[in-house]
Amino acid sequence: MFRFLVQRNRSKGRTQQGEASAQQVIDSGRRIEPSVQSNIAYIQQLLGSPSDLILREFTIGPLKHPCALVAIDGLFDRKVLNEEVLRVMLSGEWQQHKELPEDGDQLLQMLQQEVLSVTDILKATTMDELMLEVMSGNAALFVSGSHQALTLSSQGWKSRAIQEPVTEQLIRGPRDGFTEDLRSNTAAIRRRLKDPNLRFDTVKIGRRAKKDIVICYIEGIVNPELVKEAKRRVDTIDLDDTEDSGMIEQWIMDSFMSPFPQLQSTERPDRTSASLVQGGVAILVDGTPFGLTLPLTITALVQSPEDYYHHWIIATLMRVLRMIAAFIATFLPALYIALVEFHQGMIPSKLAFSIAGSREGVPFPGVIEAVLMEVTLEVLREAGVRLPKPIGQTIGIVGGLVIGEAAVSAGIVSPIMVIVVSITAIASFALPSYTFAISLRILRFGIMMLAAVFGLFGIVLAYIMINIHLVNLKSFGVPFLTPFAPYLKKDWKDLVIRAPVTMLTRRPQMLQTDDKVRMNTRGDSTQ
Template sequence: MQRTAGQGTTGQGSAPPPSSGDRGALVPALADNLKRIRKQLGASGDIVIREITLGSPQPIRAAVLYTDGLADKQIIHESILPSLMTVSAPHSAEPLLPETGAALLARIQDTVLQVGELKAVPDLAGVLREMLSGNTVVLVDGVQSALSVGTPGWKDRAISEPAVQNVIRGPRESFTETLRTNTALVRRRIRDERLRCEQRAIGSVTHTEIAIMYVDGLADPSVLQEIDERLGRIRTDAILEGGYIEEFIQDKTLTPFPTLFNSERPDVIAAGLLEGRVAILIDGTPFVLLVPALFNQFFQSAEDYYQRADIAIFLRILRYLSFFIALLGPSLYIAVTTFHQDLLPTQLLISLASQREGIPFPAFVEAMMMEIAFEILREAGIRMPKAIGQAVSIVGALVIGQAAVEAGIVSAAMVIVVSLTAISNFVFPSFNMAISVRILRFGMMLLAATFGFFGVTIGLLALVIHLCSLRSFGVPYMAPFGPYNTQDQEDAIFRLPHRMLNKRPQMVNTSDAVRDRTPDWEPEN
């Protein structure tokens, strides 16, 4: 796949070509073009069509079209319209001849309009797409093409602190819902001429703009080719969030684990690009996809690289420990209290037996009730208004837990186990991985209640086999643990000091493995 700087690719996933009907090529007559545009857009009150007369030896009718609310009206009223209304015949010593519409439109593009990005639009479908993207379209009578002026000016959310991936030390910027703002946030951090940004539109109705960003010379060409092919195979009418793209292009759908990484932090995406990964930015969402994604990547936080290496190592070990607690906490309690009481110290066994005296349910039913109750409280806290959501969820958990113990429905030890499991689930930096563990926890509880430690062991073996079978755009999901790679261990569970991190991940980057030198690369002429 040949790629050139500054030029995007248009695959099968792009907006479909216009048909030969009303959305086909423009006609010379301005009135006919306006009639077709009004027919396509209906009686939409936010569509503005301003007909004007352009000055020339022989006046020519023209029209300015834009969408109110998407286009910048200040630029239109203070720059575009005044410039067009004062168009006069070109200065020449020779007698003036009537100027054709095509020549007038070319003169407008070359010398009259000096704002925004200008480009010719040959068909009606392109005119509609430009208008609905916030641009202003100029139509001239007698010309079978239009002129698009870049004037997007809708209101967007200001850059704010990350809402999900918070850190104590590090940048306080997060992506927004505007694609061009997000690409600028990445370019601010990677000021290198090799950073590429290729755009395309996906969705036959929404025509959602997406951008593929990568560093030329660092990203694997086979991964870029695979991304291009998978995006090209997307057939849908709407892309409203990055989750749509994620489901369409992920390697394996029958898995609870995420095989694409997403982040709302520009510094995380920039770091991924510098390792040789590829970012997919979608207009309308503050979350950016990063591929390929590895299992250990979901346990790494941006703060690991802003703190000292010893602190980062401690925090990473804590996250892996929390992973096993969140996955196996209730299962181990069920297995021990149901099948393997002889493994407990006598004093602890007597204490647990006294607590469970009078409890009418087995440990499995006990754990399932508490886990489901906590999941309900968690979801309720998210959906409630922010002013009361957190208070209701905390009070609800305390009241229900205390009342359940006093009523003899569950034991106090079970409340402790479920609470510790829930808290451990919040340690993960990635919300996607936390959800996967929440789902798998119920299956492990069932295996523990049926077969004890033997069932937990079988579940873990099946989980490891499944993880080793996953791939993310051709890269083994469990790398660098399986297949084992010694070099990549320097930033897996442990994070060595920055002076020793002089190699990029070998399983991700295959072209330029050394961080502290510039590869032999020359810009194309």
């Protein structure tokens, strides 16, 4: 025991020492030196002299003033540096008309204000500040004799073209989606919302990745407390890197023990823009096409952007169908188990005889039969996702048909069980939120176990437990069951029934927005 404690303390000490050294490298306040060679040597030592480090040394002026450009290959636009920086600085035209100062700081100032034609030029005084810009795709310009350096906007890496979202397919609506490029995503929102009050607050997170995160909201509409809380939670993120917005979602959600999503994940700029107009907040992460919108309520999980592009009667019908599909995807297998194993008297006589005949010769009870088929379906679904797209579709369709038919022919499961599992799978596919569908799949197995033990009473018990959990669940201070509980009558216009657009004159009451009027149909701004 003593040896274990000693080893634990030693490993803890090494971990703390490693964290301290890493923090020292990252937070070092080394200032830029007037010697160009000294700065280049430090950068090479810091990066380990990588093969993608571009160093271009040159001189300008009659005094042959040493200068150097530093950039990372693959992250910068060569055309920008060649045409707007190097060619301009090395040409003798501007030097003939200007008297170059001997002081390095003055020369740097002149280059920034009178010579270089790059759009965005900033000054850096520390190597940490400079290296963050270089690793972000910008170039650094050193001038001998100056304690500062210029960072030149030259980002130019290749990015994926704008394509239709994969996880949020629509019949009617825009076809563009987010990409991995953060600026393309913010531009897509700007193109839809030309409101000067639209705010993009950029935050860098990740001790080593220093990844850009943009918090989007419309000032004057959104509740300032919601923005403040979102920024506070983002500021608490302490990770080396955030590869995807899902990591941020897990960090800032209210309850990590809940199986339900508490932030809306979306690939669609139109859905993000609609959330901002309603008074929500969006979070975009560099390097991922999935953004987050908050807060989230359970009603938003069965709604689709397409609901607002169709006639209100069609949209209402689709919402009702999705809610029925959510109920089927959650409770149908458990209902089958309860009725077959405990409450046969509740089944109509002809249907009961049909079920009994189909289950003749099946060696397993209903619960084992249901669990076996559900697990098989989940494995097929996961295999279809991981395999290449053409093969995955084939596995999902052919595999399901072949295995189901073979299982029935072998007498392992009954045909009625195959029908129940198929209807359950189709119902889960009808839900517009993929994460919500996964949550219901998780709950389905727990409800099936309760139904196998207690019958219909177990299903009722599970339903009560789920509702108790949902009533206590919140998303950034907004109750998850709003506007059911708490009851907000005005928000029912856009709940199960999607009222005509002319009646949706006010923003959701649950968001407590500063500007509550969405449209003015009476010519009165005070309605």
